[in-house]
Amino acid sequence: QVQLVQSGAEVRKPGSSVTVSCKASGGTFSNYAINWVRQATGQGLEWMGSIIPNFGPANYAQNFQGRVTITADESTSAAYMELTSLRSEDTAVYYCARRQQRKDMYSSAWYDSFDIWGQGTMVTVSS
Amino acid sequence: DIQMTQSPSSLSASVGDRVTITCRASQSISKSLNWYLQKPGRAPKLLIYAASSLQSGVPSRFSGSGSGTDFTLTISSLQPEDFATYYCQQSFSTTVTFGPGTKVDIK
Numbered sequence: 001q002v003q004l005v006q007s008g009a010e011v012r013k014p015g016s017s018v019t020v021s022c023k024a025s026g027g028t029f030s031n032y033a034i035n036w037v038r039q040a041t042g043q044g045l046e047w048m049g050s051i052i053p054n055f056g057p058a059n060y061a062q063n064f065q066g067r068v069t070i071t072a073d074e075s076t077s078a079a080y081m082e083l084t085s086l087r088s089e090d091t092a093v094y095y096c097a098r099r100q101q102r103k104d105m106y107s108s109a110w111y112d113s114f115d116i117w118g119q120g121t122m123v124t125v126s127s
Numbered sequence: 128d129i130q131m132t133q134s135p136s137s138l139s140a141s142v143g144d145r146v147t148i149t150c151r152a153s154q155s156i157s158k159s160l161n162w163y164l165q166k167p168g169r170a171p172k173l174l175i176y177a178a179s180s181l182q183s184g185v186p187s188r189f190s191g192s193g194s195g196t197d198f199t200l201t202i203s204s205l206q207p208e209d210f211a212t213y214y215c216q217q218s219f220s221t222t223v224t225f226g227p228g229t230k231v232d233i234k
Contacts (some may be wrong), residue, residue: 035223045163045171045214045225061222062128095170104177110230112218113161113176118168 004096006120011124015082020121023095024077029053033099034072034079035114040092050099052078081111086125091118129153129217133226139234148229150215155195159219162191162200165228166211174213175200206232209223 007021022034035050049060053072060068062082072079079096097114104111130153142148150160158178163171173182177189178198188203202209210233215226 037225043217047223047225050223059221097170100176102176102180109157111159111177111180113173113182113222114171114216115173115176115182116165117170117172 001053001062001100002116004116006094006096006118006121009122011126012086013127014087014125015080016086017084018086018123019028019080020096020123022079022081022118028052028077029072029079029098032068033112035068035099036068036081037097038092039095039115039120040089043092048081048094050119051080068078083123088125091123093122095120103107129156129220129224131215131224131226133213133215135229136227137230137232138185139232140205141234142205142207146205146209146231148200148215150193150200150226151152151197151227152196152198152199152217156217156219157176158194159217160191160193160198161216161218162189163216164209164211164229165216171214174195222224 003025005025010018012018033052036048049070051058051070052073053074056076058070067097069082096118098116103118132151160178162175165171172187174185179191190201192199212228212230214228
């Protein structure tokens with residue numbers, strides 16, 4: 001069973017950047033989109049963007065356009081999320097998650113969900 | 128972006144209770160609705176996908192229904208390990224959005 005293992009906690013100063021990694025253990029990313037979701041303390045889940053390794057450019061949420069870069073390397077089964085121009089409001093736990101696509105047997109429609117999640121990486125932005 | 132709302136925002140229940148959580152989308156999303164459970168300090172866990180399909184390994188006391196804009200998650204008999212926060216998520220649009228969550232705690 002594939003597991004997603006993320007890099008450890010980070011502390012950054014406002015204005016700096018952070019990169020969080022997400023590596024597949026026990027399998028590969030092949031043909032799966034990797035998504036990034038963040039959660040500020042006590043808050044809900046916020047989708048940041050996604051990428052399909054070796055398939056094309058990443059797709060980003062409007063709120064993060066220009067500040068986030070998501071990359072992936074299928075050869076190493078790793079994905080990366082870089083967030084720049086950090087501010088205190090970026091203090092949060094950052095998760096990677098695999099998108100699973102399943103076809104409905106009756107309608108032939110495809111449905112997406114995030115079936116495997118990394119353990120989360122705490123990023124603290126503080127002066 | 129498609130906005131997701133959930134009700135209630137929190138509820139108190141006892142072990143063995145039947146619990147229902149609702150989720151509403153700001154526009155029709157067909158059956159592109161997923162439910163997750165999250166415990167403090169842990170990553171979310173997928174319970175239901177495509178509105179009503181049970182994720183492998185999830186107990187059958189969890190069920191989902193709905194299509195279009197209105198959806199429901201039901202726990203038929205609440206167990207101690209079910210006290211957590213539940214989120215709905217729409218995957219209809221490229222920009223995925225989550226509901227604000229429903230916290231289920233012990234009465």
